[in-house]
Amino acid sequence: MLALLFILFAGMAVGCAISMVAQRNPLYSAISLIGVFLALACLYVTLGAPFIAAVQVIVYAGAIMVLVVFVIMLLNVEEEDRPMRLRSLTPIAVGLAAALFAETAFIIFFVHWSPATPTASVSDVGLTSSIGAGLFTTYLLPFEVTSILLLMAIVGAMTLASRAGLLPREAVVVPGYQVLAREVLDPRTTPDLTPIVARSTGEVEEALGVEEAPQITDES
Amino acid sequence: MIGILVAFTVVMTMVAYTVLAERRILGFIQGRLGPNRVGPGGFLQPIADLLKFIFKEDIVPDKSTRFVYFLAPTIATTAALMTIVVYPFGPDIHLPFTLPLVNTNTIPLVIAKFDVALLYVLGVTSVGVYGIALAGWSSNNKYSLMGGLRSSAQMISYELALGLGLIGVILQSGSLNLQSIVEQQSGHLGITGWNLFWVQPLGFFVYLTAAIAETNRVPFDLPEAETELVAGFHTEYSAMKFALFFLAEYVNMFTVSMLAATLFLGGWNGPFVHQLPWLGVFYFLGKVVLFLFFYIWLRGTLPRFRFDQLMSFGWKFLVPLAIINIVFTATLQWLGVFDYIGQVLKTSTGWGG
Amino acid sequence: MVPQLSWYLALSAVLFTIGVVGVMIKRNVISMFMCIELMLNAVNLTFVAFSSFFRDVTGQLFVFIVMTVAAAEAAVGLGIIITIFRSRESLDVDDESVLKL
Numbered sequence: 286m287l288a289l290l291f292i293l294f295a296g297m298a299v300g301c302a303i304s305m306v307a308q309r310n311p312l313y314s315a316i317s318l319i320g321v322f323l324a325l326a327c328l329y330v331t332l333g334a335p336f337i338a339a340v341q342v343i344v345y346a347g348a349i350m351v352l353v354v355f356v357i358m359l360l361n362v363e364e365e366d367r368p369m370r371l372r373s374l375t376p377i378a379v380g381l382a383a384a385l386f387a388e389t390a391f392i393i394f395f396v397h398w399s400p401a402t403p404t405a406s407v408s409d410v411g412l413t414s415s416i417g418a419g420l421f422t423t424y425l426l427p428f429e430v431t432s433i434l435l436l437m438a439i440v441g442a443m444t445l446a447s448r449a450g451l452l453p454r455e456a457v458v459v460p461g462y463q464v465l466a467r468e469v470l471d472p473r474t475t476p477d478l479t480p481i482v483a484r485s486t487g488e489v490e491e492a493l494g495v496e497e498a499p500q501i502t503d504e505s
Numbered sequence: 506m507i508g509i510l511v512a513f514t515v516v517m518t519m520v521a522y523t524v525l526a527e528r529r530i531l532g533f534i535q536g537r538l539g540p541n542r543v544g545p546g547g548f549l550q551p552i553a554d555l556l557k558f559i560f561k562e563d564i565v566p567d568k569s570t571r572f573v574y575f576l577a578p579t580i581a582t583t584a585a586l587m588t589i590v591v592y593p594f595g596p597d598i599h600l601p602f603t604l605p606l607v608n609t610n611t612i613p614l615v616i617a618k619f620d621v622a623l624l625y626v627l628g629v630t631s632v633g634v635y636g637i638a639l640a641g642w643s644s645n646n647k648y649s650l651m652g653g654l655r656s657s658a659q660m661i662s663y664e665l666a667l668g669l670g671l672i673g674v675i676l677q678s679g680s681l682n683l684q685s686i687v688e689q690q691s692g693h694l695g696i697t698g699w700n701l702f703w704v705q706p707l708g709f710f711v712y713l714t715a716a717i718a719e720t721n722r723v724p725f726d727l728p729e730a731e732t733e734l735v736a737g738f739h740t741e742y743s744a745m746k747f748a749l750f751f752l753a754e755y756v757n758m759f760t761v762s763m764l765a766a767t768l769f770l771g772g773w774n775g776p777f778v779h780q781l782p783w784l785g786v787f788y789f790l791g792k793v794v795l796f797l798f799f800y801i802w803l804r805g806t807l808p809r810f811r812f813d814q815l816m817s818f819g820w821k822f823l824v825p826l827a828i829i830n831i832v833f834t835a836t837l838q839w840l841g842v843f844d845y846i847g848q849v850l851k852t853s854t855g856w857g858g
Numbered sequence: 859m860v861p862q863l864s865w866y867l868a869l870s871a872v873l874f875t876i877g878v879v880g881v882m883i884k885r886n887v888i889s890m891f892m893c894i895e896l897m898l899n900a901v902n903l904t905f906v907a908f909s910s911f912f913r914d915v916t917g918q919l920f921v922f923i924v925m926t927v928a929a930a931e932a933a934v935g936l937g938i939i940i941t942i943f944r945s946r947e948s949l950d951v952d953d954e955s956v957l958k959l
Contacts, residue, residue, distance in 0.1 A: 291861040295869045302873055302896060306880040311889050312573065312642070318892050319635070321873075325899055332866075332910040337918050339624035341902075344925050347631025349895065349932045351638065351661055356936050357888060358642050358654065360943055365886050365950075385875055392868040410915050413621060413681055416922070419915045427919075431926045438930035445937035 290331050298324035309364045311357050315350060322346040334411035508616045509590070516589050519790070520755045521551035527801045534805035561744035566645055573643040578742065578749035581636025585756040587629045591615065591622040592763050593684045595773045595785030614773075614786065615684055623681045626764060627668055630719065634660045636753065640742070655812055656721060662819040663718035663725075669827035670711035673834040674700055674768045677843050687772030691779070699771040707830045709769045711823055716761035718819065720754060722800055724807040725815055762796035763789075866907035873900035887939050887949050891932075898928050 301320035308314045322345045329338035420428050525547060529539030541547040565574065595614035619625055634657050641653015677700070678686045690699055701709050718725040742750060766772060770792045773785030810818065837843060873896060880893030902921045909917025939949075946953055 288859045288861050291865060295865075298869070299872055299876070302876040305892065305896065306876055306883065310570075311886055311892075312570075314889050314892055316573070316576070316639075318896065319632075321896060322899065323632075325903060328866075328903065329906050331861075332906055334906050334910060334918055335619065335621045336624070337906055337921050339621045339628050340922065340925060342628035343624065343631050344929055345895075345899070347628060347634070347664075348661070349929055351631075351634055351657065352932055352936055353888065353892060354635070354638055355654065355657070356940065358638070358650065360888075360940070360949065362886065362888060362949055365884075365889075385872065389868045389872055392864050396862070396864040410909065410913050411918060415915050416918055419919050420922070424916075424919050427923055431923055434930050435926065438933050441934045442937045445934070445941055 287331060291328070294324045294327045294331070298328070311362050311365075312354070315354050315357060319346050319350050322350070332411075336411060336413045336416055512589055512594070512616060513586070515790075516586075516756065516759060519793075520752065520759055521555075523755055523759070523797055524554070524751075525550045526797075527804070530798070530801045531805045534802070555748075558744055558748040563744045563746070570643050570645075573639050575746075577636050577640035577643060578746045578753070579636075580639070581633060581753040582749045582756070584629050584633035584636065585753040585760060588626050588760045589763070590617045591619060591625060591683055592767055593687050593772055594789055596688075596778065596782045598782045618684060619682065621681050622683045623671065623675065623686075626760075627664070627671075630667075630760075631661075631664060633753075633757070634664075636750075640750070644742075655727065659721070659725065659727075659812075659815060659819070660719055662816060663715045663823070666711060666715035666819055666823040666827055667719060669824060669831065670708050670715055671768065672827075673705050673708035673830050676831070676834050676838055677705070683767055683772075687767055687774065690771040691774050696771070696774070696776070699769065699774070701769045701771075705769060705830075705834070707826065708834070709765075711827045711830060712769070713765060714823060715819075716765065717800070717803065718815070720757045720761060722758065723804040724809050727809055727812050727815065758797065758800055759793065762793045762800070765796055766792035863907060863911045867904060870900045870903045870907070873897075873903070885950050885952065887942070887951055888936075890951065891935055891939070895928065895932070898924060 298321050301317045301324065305314045305317035305321065308317060322341060326338040326341045326346070329335075329341060525540070528550075529541070529547060532539030539547065540550050543549045543553045565571070593615045597613050637660070638653050638657040641649045641651075641656070644650075674686065675681060678689050680686060680689075766789060772792075773789045775784060775788035778785045778788060877893045877897035877900060880896065881890050884890050884893065902924055905917040905921045905924070907917075909915065909921075943949055
């Protein structure tokens with residue numbers, strides 16, 4: 286039963302990984318990578334680590350990949366065309382892939398040493414309480430350093446975003462102004478955003494330099 | 506297996522009638538009657554809507570990427586429906602006889618008992634964001650793209666506030682297992698032990714606001730408002746796929762109401778629930794209906810937030826408030842205030858359950 | 859038949875190799891970044907497998923920290939990618955071989 290689950294999830298992980306490398310459209314690669322993460326989360330559950338499985342789904346599949354998908358959509362990334370450069374490399378690649386396959390088959394079929402049976406319910410290693418106990422007593426220093434690392438990442442991301450171009454220092458954000466992605470990223474097209482205060486349409490036309498619209502009358 | 510079928514049927518029926526109830530209650534708030542022609546008092550309206558969705562023409566835009574276009578409503582609906590398996594609908598029912606096929610005499614009213622049930626719910630909600638982002642992208646329409654990106658940005662910002670608001674409850678209950686959180690909330694007459702009253706009023710406010718923003722409801726529904734962005738990310742969807750998005754939104758509403766009822770309002774606790782266990786189901790569903798009515802009431806009453814107001818509210822107000830709640834709860838837990846409150850207010854089988 | 863530890867290690871090696879192949883083949887910077895994430899996940903699988911078979915919680919703690927580092931790296935890395943895209947208008951790695959921005 287456990288072997289069947291392992292084969293199912295491992296097959297899904299390897300299949301999605303190969304699909305990710307083989308796809309040329311980066312959005313499809315991102316979706317395949319999400320499939321890999323979900324398959325790995327299921328494998329973690331069969332290994333008796335439910336907390337890590339839930340954290341994998343929340344952090345990797347739910348946050349990091351959302352960020353990657355946002356970037357792909359904002360930058361409008363297109364499919365890549367890979368020119369075939371050296372045809373003589375193909376047999377070498379096939380040979381190496383066959384070697385990898387042979388090694389994997391050898392490990393699965395002929396290596397029978399294992400320290401213990403895998404646990405799904407016997408040990409309490411993967412419970413949240415034991416992870417919490419370890420994180421706050423023995424491994425407190427890595428925990429605190431990780432929080433400082435996250436702070437550095439936040440500051441770094443904000444610095445990269447506030448350089449001239451993404452948010453020019455003299456720009457006034459007018460609510461309701463339709464902002465499209467290209468305008469956000471291109472520093473050359475920041476328009477003049479000072480508001481015009483006027484009391485009639487004529488004054489606005491003078492301020493904008495627009496000539497008066499032709500009046501529609503009954504004479505043709 | 507039977508549990509899944511029963512829960513699915515119950516949830517889908519309640520969601521269908523929530524749509525009808527919303528239209529009628531909104532009508533009453535706005536001084537008109539809602540749909541009341543089909544069946545007595547509009548009772549068969551959901552069936553008429555279902556037939557309409559099935560028979561409508563299915564339009565696929567010309568230059569959209571077809572695989573992602575079909576995948577997006579699937580992801581949205583699946584993620585919305587996957588969360589109903591961990592909620593305890595009631596306490597374990599002990600029958601005086603043993604059932605013939607399964608050879609037990611207890612019927613558990615939870616479909617799946619995890620130890621990390623609460624994290625599972627948060628994880629599945631995170632995956633539901635993809636349905637909206639991919640729908641916005643694959644429609645090849647700039648209104649859909651803007652609506653989809655805005656909606657996804659809103660959802661991932663308020664997911665943070667949602668998770669932080671729940672930490673107070675986890676600190677105080679000491680467990681991520683939903684059945685044990687509910688059991689710890691039993692008190693005198695089934696009401697005094699609820700987490701809302703003495704333990705987490707601030708956490709409840711943070712969670713409820715974040716939940717309304719997560720499900721894209723008024724006052725946070727700029728990404729799908731009809732007058733602002735045509736229809737946002739589901740502009741180009743028609744017939745069954747639109748019905749799936751519509752369904753996913755209402756099931757999401759149902760799911761966060763169930764989570765609020767479980768964590769803050771005591772789940773299946775109520776008067777006399779330990780003597781008559783099957784009353785727990787009615788109490789639980791009654792609390793969920795209360796939340797759904799609250800959602801509909803908000804929709805008829807409040808105006809919308811503008812998008813930059815929405816984002817600054819989420820990041821600059823809710824997240825610091827949730828962190829203050831965590832610090833406060835942790836301090837009270839360490840001082841032992843909650844243990845004292847627990848002795849006074851909570852019982853396991855007190856008078857009246 | 860119960861899955862042995864060696865099976866998990868073999869799966870992790872295969873995933874890691876697929877990630878390395880992806881980094882070498884792909885020309886798009888974002889696709890290369892995704893292949894790096896795949897390599898990190900393969901290593902995570904090794905850690906969790908060892909932690910489960912040897913009944914030690916250290917492996918899962920390290921996975922927790924690796925995930926946090928990967929999240930931080932994703933944020934900053936994608937910011938750098940957007941900055942490069944703004945000045946060069948292209949996401950092809952061959953165009954980004956000059957150090958001048």
